[in-house]
Amino acid sequence: MGIESTLTPTSFFPLAVVVFFKKDYEEPKDFLLSDDSFNWSMQENGELKIESKIEEIVEPLREKIRDLEKSFTQKYPPVKFLSEKDRKRILITGGAGFVGSHLTDKLMMDGHEVTVVDNFFTGRKRNVEHWIGHENFELINHDVVEPLYIEVDQIYHLASPASPPNYMYNPIKTLKTNAIGTLNMLGLAKRVGARLLLASTSEVYGDPEVHPQSEDYWGHVNPIGPRACYDEGKRVAETMCYAYMKQEGVEVRVARIFNTFGPRMHMNDGRVVSNFILQALQGEPLTVYGSGSQTRAFQYVSDLVNGLVALMNSNVSSPVNLGNPEEHTILEFAQLIKNLVGSGSEIQFLSEAQDDPQKRKPDIRKAKMMLAWEPVVPLEEGLNKAIHYFRKELEYQANNQYIPKPKPARIKKGRTRHN
Numbered sequence: 389m390g391i392e393s394t395l396t397p398t399s400f401f402p403l404a405v406v407v408f409f410k411k412d413y414e415e416p417k418d419f420l421l422s423d424d425s426f427n428w429s430m431q432e433n434g435e436l437k438i439e440s441k442i443e444e445i446v447e448p449l450r451e452k453i454r455d456l457e458k459s460f461t462q463k464y465p466p467v468k469f470l471s472e473k474d475r476k477r478i479l480i481t482g483g484a485g486f487v488g489s490h491l492t493d494k495l496m497m498d499g500h501e502v503t504v505v506d507n508f509f510t511g512r513k514r515n516v517e518h519w520i521g522h523e524n525f526e527l528i529n530h531d532v533v534e535p536l537y538i539e540v541d542q543i544y545h546l547a548s549p550a551s552p553p554n555y556m557y558n559p560i561k562t563l564k565t566n567a568i569g570t571l572n573m574l575g576l577a578k579r580v581g582a583r584l585l586l587a588s589t590s591e592v593y594g595d596p597e598v599h600p601q602s603e604d605y606w607g608h609v610n611p612i613g614p615r616a617c618y619d620e621g622k623r624v625a626e627t628m629c630y631a632y633m634k635q636e637g638v639e640v641r642v643a644r645i646f647n648t649f650g651p652r653m654h655m656n657d658g659r660v661v662s663n664f665i666l667q668a669l670q671g672e673p674l675t676v677y678g679s680g681s682q683t684r685a686f687q688y689v690s691d692l693v694n695g696l697v698a699l700m701n702s703n704v705s706s707p708v709n710l711g712n713p714e715e716h717t718i719l720e721f722a723q724l725i726k727n728l729v730g731s732g733s734e735i736q737f738l739s740e741a742q743d744d745p746q747k748r749k750p751d752i753r754k755a756k757m758m759l760a761w762e763p764v765v766p767l768e769e770g771l772n773k774a775i776h777y778f779r780k781e782l783e784y785q786a787n788n789q790y791i792p793k794p795k796p797a798r799i800k801k802g803r804t805r806h807n
């Protein structure tokens with residue numbers, strides 16, 4: 389069926405559209421308009437009559453758009469249904485980061501309403517994009533250094549850079565995030581009557597003189613060293629939590645998180661696990677700082693997430709260590725990653741990092757007893773998952789590099805181009 393129209397000088401808009409269409413959209417060929425697309429005739433009154441077949445041409449295009457829209461229908465990971473009574477409104481600050489995004493997944497899949505707040509300094513939209521558009525999910529680009537006014541039942545306060553190169557990059561900002569950011573979140577918790585869980589760190593123990601570290605150890609931190617912005621920032625954040633608890637009755641939970649690794653760590657994170665895996669995968673030397681005799685104990689991210697949720701929903705308001713007590717030297721760790729990757733990389737010894745804690749291992753008896761929690765993912769299994777993730781990331785990076793197309797040579801009118 390053709391559309392019939394009468395052209396007057398002011399009714400050339402459809403033609404303009406057609407001209408644009410012809411000029412800019414030459415593919416696919418079946419939709420090309422040509423003079424055959426119109427029936428031209430002169431009417432008795434002298435006006436030009438055009439019967440267009442645009443509708444016939446446009447309909448297949450509409451069909452294609454409908455198909456595309458169908459294919460875009462978002463498929464979300466499965467989400468449990470929770471009754472109004474059990475469903476909580478949960479805020480996760482730093483929810484687009486490495487740990488925050490895994491916590492987001494768990495709480496979403498458990499059926500809660502999750503609001504993620506992130507300033508995307510180290511967090512990435514990509515980490516939570518699979519929830520965008522879901523009715524239980526909201527993503528807010530916001531820096532916790534500024535106050536936030538929303539209604540929530542629980543706050544997981546994770547916002548802060550966590551890797552030493554990231555938190556040392558802008559020490560003043562790290563201090564503000566941990567001090568002012570925590571103050572703002574505690575203020576919010578007080579105002580709306582929410583419970584707040586602070587993601588604290590094993591770094592509050594500094595370079596510990598007690599081994600393994602239990603929660604009653606006060607720590608050994610250099611208050612003016614390069615790590616102080618984070619260590620002292622988290623220590624003051626803990627202090628604020630207990631001041632708000634005692635003075636204002638805010639319900640607080642404090643998780644002291646030990647070294648954690650897993651998928652979604654940033655390629656430029658700079659912590660030892662991501663560095664060693666990426667170096668081993670690319671055949672580059674594994675960079676060991678110092679002699680490699682310093683120790684760490686690494687937990688897989690899903691264990692941590694389960695611990696955080698168990699702590700939030702427990703009645704334990706004092707600090708709790710969350711970590712895997714399996715301790716290794718950094719050199720052993722380099723060797724293990726090299727073997728798991730099957731890499732021929734060398735091990736390169738670089739100078740020691742200033743104030744680097746020499747021994748670290750959590751005492752997790754409190755978490756075991758009070759939360760019935762302990763890590764369950766064996767180190768090698770977790771590392772293999774992380775290796776798989778970083779392998780994919782490297783492939784993704786290689787496939788998505790922007791390679792500019794060579795521009796066709798411009799030929800000036802009236803001149804012949806010679807090769």
Ligand SMILES: O=c1ccn([C@@H]2O[C@H](COP(=O)(O)OP(=O)(O)O[C@H]3OC[C@@H](O)[C@H](O)[C@H]3O)[C@@H](O)[C@H]2O)c(=O)[nH]1
Nearest residue numbers: 550552589590647659660663675676677682718741744
């Ligand atoms: O390429 C590297 C990176 C790091 N290292 C060493 O590996 C050890 C671990 O370093 P990481 O940077 O992974 O992490 P750190 O233990 O120093 O700090 C971490 O502590 C606990 C968390 O709160 C934080 O994620 C982070 O601050 C350190 O001894 C470091 O010097 C290397 O030998 N080579």
